[in-house]
Amino acid sequence: MMSSDITEFKCTATDDIYYKIKHKSGLNIIVFNKPGFASSVASFSVKYGSVDTTFRTNHSLDFRKYPDGVAHFLEHKLFESEDRNAFNIFSEYGASSNAYTSFNTTSYYFLTTRNFYDCLKVLLDFVQSPYFTDDNVKKEQGIIDQEIEMSYDDPDWCVFYNLLKSMYLNHPIKNDIGGTAESIAKITPKMLYECYNTFYIPSNMLLMVTGDVDINQVLEICNNELVEKPSRPLPERFIENEPDKIVIPRIVKNMQVSEPMFELGFKEKSSEYNEKEIATKEIMIDTLASSSSELYENLYNEELINEASYSYGFFEGPGYSSYLLGGETKDPDKTADYILRYIDKIKKEGFSKDDFMRSKKSIYGSNVVGLESPFGINNAVTTFDFQNRNLFRYLDVFSSIDIDDINNEIAKSLDSSRLVQSIILPE
Amino acid sequence: MKRVSIMSFGDCISLSNFVKIRDFTSDKFKTFKISFHIITPLSLATASKNSVCSSVVTRATKEYPDYIKFNRYLSEIYGACLSSSVNGLGDNQDIVVSSSSISNKYSLDKEDLERICTDLIMDAVFDPLSDKTGNFDENGFKQEKRQLLENYLSMFNDKSDYARFKCKSYFYESEPAGINKYGDEKSIRALERDQLLDYWNRLARSSHIEILILGNCNFKKIAEIISKGIPISQLTNNLSNKIILKADKVKNYSEEMKLSQSKMVLAYRTGVYPADSLPTSIAAMILGGSPNSKLFLNIREKESLCYYCYSRSYNLKGSMFIETGIDAVNLELAFTLIEKQIDEIKKGNITDKEISDAKLSLINGIDSVYDSIDETEHWYISQIFNSRMKSTNEKIDQIKNVRKDDIIQAAGKITLDTVYTLKGVV
Numbered sequence: 001m002m003s004s005d006i007t008e009f010k011c012t013a014t015d016d017i018y019y020k021i022k023h024k025s026g027l028n029i030i031v032f033n034k035p036g037f038a039s040s041v042a043s044f045s046v047k048y049g050s051v052d053t054t055f056r057t058n059h060s061l062d063f064r065k066y067p068d069g070v071a072h073f074l075e076h077k078l079f080e081s082e083d084r085n086a087f088n089i090f091s092e093y094g095a096s097s098n099a100y101t102s103f104n105t106t107s108y109y110f111l112t113t114r115n116f117y118d119c120l121k122v123l124l125d126f127v128q129s130p131y132f133t134d135d136n137v138k139k140e141q142g143i144i145d146q147e148i149e150m151s152y153d154d155p156d157w158c159v160f161y162n163l164l165k166s167m168y169l170n171h172p173i174k175n176d177i178g179g180t181a182e183s184i185a186k187i188t189p190k191m192l193y194e195c196y197n198t199f200y201i202p203s204n205m206l207l208m209v210t211g212d213v214d215i216n217q218v219l220e221i222c223n224n225e226l227v228e229k230p231s232r233p234l235p236e237r238f239i240e241n242e243p244d245k246i247v248i249p250r251i252v253k254n255m256q257v258s259e260p261m262f263e264l265g266f267k268e269k270s271s272e273y274n275e276k277e278i279a280t281k282e283i284m285i286d287t288l289a290s291s292s293s294e295l296y297e298n299l300y301n302e303e304l305i306n307e308a309s310y311s312y313g314f315f316e317g318p319g320y321s322s323y324l325l326g327g328e329t330k331d332p333d334k335t336a337d338y339i340l341r342y343i344d345k346i347k348k349e350g351f352s353k354d355d356f357m358r359s360k361k362s363i364y365g366s367n368v369v370g371l372e373s374p375f376g377i378n379n380a381v382t383t384f385d386f387q388n389r390n391l392f393r394y395l396d397v398f399s400s401i402d403i404d405d406i407n408n409e410i411a412k413s414l415d416s417s418r419l420v421q422s423i424i425l426p427e
Numbered sequence: 428m429k430r431v432s433i434m435s436f437g438d439c440i441s442l443s444n445f446v447k448i449r450d451f452t453s454d455k456f457k458t459f460k461i462s463f464h465i466i467t468p469l470s471l472a473t474a475s476k477n478s479v480c481s482s483v484v485t486r487a488t489k490e491y492p493d494y495i496k497f498n499r500y501l502s503e504i505y506g507a508c509l510s511s512s513v514n515g516l517g518d519n520q521d522i523v524v525s526s527s528s529i530s531n532k533y534s535l536d537k538e539d540l541e542r543i544c545t546d547l548i549m550d551a552v553f554d555p556l557s558d559k560t561g562n563f564d565e566n567g568f569k570q571e572k573r574q575l576l577e578n579y580l581s582m583f584n585d586k587s588d589y590a591r592f593k594c595k596s597y598f599y600e601s602e603p604a605g606i607n608k609y610g611d612e613k614s615i616r617a618l619e620r621d622q623l624l625d626y627w628n629r630l631a632r633s634s635h636i637e638i639l640i641l642g643n644c645n646f647k648k649i650a651e652i653i654s655k656g657i658p659i660s661q662l663t664n665n666l667s668n669k670i671i672l673k674a675d676k677v678k679n680y681s682e683e684m685k686l687s688q689s690k691m692v693l694a695y696r697t698g699v700y701p702a703d704s705l706p707t708s709i710a711a712m713i714l715g716g717s718p719n720s721k722l723f724l725n726i727r728e729k730e731s732l733c734y735y736c737y738s739r740s741y742n743l744k745g746s747m748f749i750e751t752g753i754d755a756v757n758l759e760l761a762f763t764l765i766e767k768q769i770d771e772i773k774k775g776n777i778t779d780k781e782i783s784d785a786k787l788s789l790i791n792g793i794d795s796v797y798d799s800i801d802e803t804e805h806w807y808i809s810q811i812f813n814s815r816m817k818s819t820n821e822k823i824d825q826i827k828n829v830r831k832d833d834i835i836q837a838a839g840k841i842t843l844d845t846v847y848t849l850k851g852v853v
Contacts, residue, residue: 014533088784091784091787092784094790094791096717096792111791113794142730143728146688146733146752147734150687150734152687153687154586155584256586257581258577258580258581259581291495292495292498300570306573308581309577328577358502361505362503362506363506365505365529368458369457369458427685
């Protein structure tokens with residue numbers, strides 16, 4: 001491969017380097033150097049997640065809706081081919097392998113300290129070799145039923161999904177990644193092939209490798225293992241127009257828990273954010289709500305939250321975005337009231353410069369930490385790349401953000417009329 | 428200061444026969460961590476005390492007596508961390524106090540983060556914040572006691588955790604390992620601030636302490652600061668770790684709860700001491716340690732009964748656990764199928780491929796230990812009751828040398844002791 005086909009990206013803060021290659025098949029390949037590490041990670045990911053249920057492959061066709069849970073079902077089934085099981089082969093090489101499905105992505109990966117290039121061949125091979133039959137689909141339904149049932153008993157899962165269901169009227173983000181027992185019962189081998197053939201195309205996928213590996217060998221394996229397919233257009237996804245307003249402001253469920261739990265979500269206008277916009281949102285919510293903030297101090301001193309369960313963040317993807325705050329609390333309403341009053345105060349007074357600078361330094365530190373583990377790097381770079389962002393550009397942009405940016409951000413966000421309060425109470 | 432080399436992978440400085448500093452530094456990392464593992468016998472009288480003390484000493488310091496102001500200071504030094512946790516370590520409690528940070532080379536304002544983190548942890552352990560009466564600060568104690576209770580009670584929220592906790596408490600009912608690392612609700616509620624600081628000071632000066640320096644930092648510099656500042660008196664507690672080799676009879680416990688899915692946890696005696704546990708580890712891996720294992724292939728893939736069903740050995744206590752989440756109607760069937768798979772191994776129905784896959788999987792895990800600061804720490808601490816530390820290479824060689832007969836023989840010693848089911852009812 002000509003060197004001009006390779007683009008080098010360097011992180012100014014940490015000197016880390018990765019290379020991005022556009023393969024002739026249309027596949028993007030990223031190789032992140034990690035000298036001195038014994039283990040290497042490779043993931044083969046497709047930009048296809050639980051929200052991609054309605055799409056068409058040709059403008060002349062009507063949009064077609066598939067049952068919830070197909071992306072996750074495919075993830076379960078792909079390890080199995082007609083004559084072999086990929087888990088089995090990875091085991092022979094001593095590698096551990098697994099996969100996950102998120103709202104927007106499905107990713108297959110392995111971690112190994114030996115036989116890396118053999119494992120890479122296995123990864124490329126099994127993801128490109130679908131094999132679905134009536135029998136193996138039926139068998140998987142029982143397994144996934146149990147996976148879904150398990151989540152119904154998980155209060156963290158329930159408080160979060162209840163929030164999404166109360167926040168989004170149309171967007172499929174409100175539906176469980178795995179689907180429901182009813183929706184997965186409708187899945188057939190034909191549907192799996194249709195969705196597979198639509199989304200599992202090189203131009204919609206990314207191969208990401210992190211470790212002490214030779215880029216030329218990686219590319220040679222890709223040249224040999226990537227199956228030549230006729231070029232296909234990317235699928236056109238349909239997502240019904242989502243109103244700005246929420247569905248209901250408050251949802252309560254009783255479960256087997258020791259103490260009430262809450263999750264507050266502010267529905268924000270969604271957009272394709274660039275690196276600076278995302279970084280601004282992260283610094284804003286950190287300045288507002290981190291364990292160094294006045295908000296946290298008040299909630300903590302009132303014994304309304306505890307360190308172990310308290311969390312906050314910005315949650316976004318195509319067509320959805322929200323700010324979240326949650327945890328265990330003895331009084332969900334008092335906690336929500338405190339948070340809302342504090343947000344009002346900051347909206348009026350603005351953030352203090354000290355708080356802002358402190359958050360910037362703290363996030364810089366956590367970004368350096370994030371570049372330590374090969375597995376963490378693989379996930380972070382893939383997530384950024386699928387959203388047309390660059391992780392290193394994102395890390396470098398932090399220094400350019402000033403306090404006005406975050407004051408502007410809070411002024412236009414965290415609107416109490418778009419707040420949803422999801423609560424779990426002990427039975 | 429006596430310098431001995433116990434391991435090929437980490438120099439050791441012995442400050443006494445019960446306080447040692449170990450070097451696990453490597454410049455391939457971007458962060459570093461200093462961990463004090465204070466190891467003490469697990470008892471209901473002290474578990475909650477130890478837990479709350481370790482939280483109180485790390486929440487604020489004499490220099491930063493206010494919890495939030497201390498958090499702010501840590502944020503300013505790039506989100507550095509001073510934290511504590513408690514873990515069960517066989518019949519003992521491992522009280523861990525750690526400080527960690529990004530490495531000096533990444534500090535933007537050239538702060539000496541190694542020095543700062545070393546001072547923070549030394550102050551936390553040996554010179555913690557106190558009030559005028561010589562006790563822990565009242566508010567700090569109150570907040571940490573509240574959070575300890577909340578953490579203990581929230582174990583109930585995750586039903587897998589809860590089922591595991593219940594099974595262990597029945598399984599180890601006559602052993603200290605059955606005591607929860609946080610103690611119990613009664614002992615937490617009974618915690619009093621009075622005399623607690625004196626208690627902590629005695630504990631920190633008279634217990635086994637393993638000090639680990641890990642990641643990208645200057646070992647010599649940090650070890651010197653610690654060596655000069657550390658106060659040690661006499662060792663007052665003797666650690667012990669009892670192994671019961673065989674189950675007398677099977678104990679069954681069941682609980683009903685309004686849940687979608689039932690949980691089953693099976694606890695076994697492996698019949699071997701930690702030093703002889705490699706064949707057992709391989710047997711447990713073949714049984715249910717991977718997506719290629721007998722439990723995964725038979726209970727999940729063939730019968731479609733569950734999403735997860737796995738086994739893991741806990742060699743420190745000569746134990747093995749099997750866990751699954753399953754529909755209540757299938758509990759008995761799953762139990763029968765699990766027992767059948769163990770019998771298969773006992774009968775020698777294992778293939779060479781199963782053995783070599785299991786060995787490679789264990790070796791892969793060991794090979795990657797030094798790619799993670801936390802894994803390195805865990806690897807080291809899990810071995811501390813061994814008469815001699817094994818290097819990763821030594822352990823890998825031993826795994827390679829285990830024969831099929833050794834595995835069958837090891838499986839033959841495994842006896843079922845306790846079955847706990849959390850039965851979901853509508």
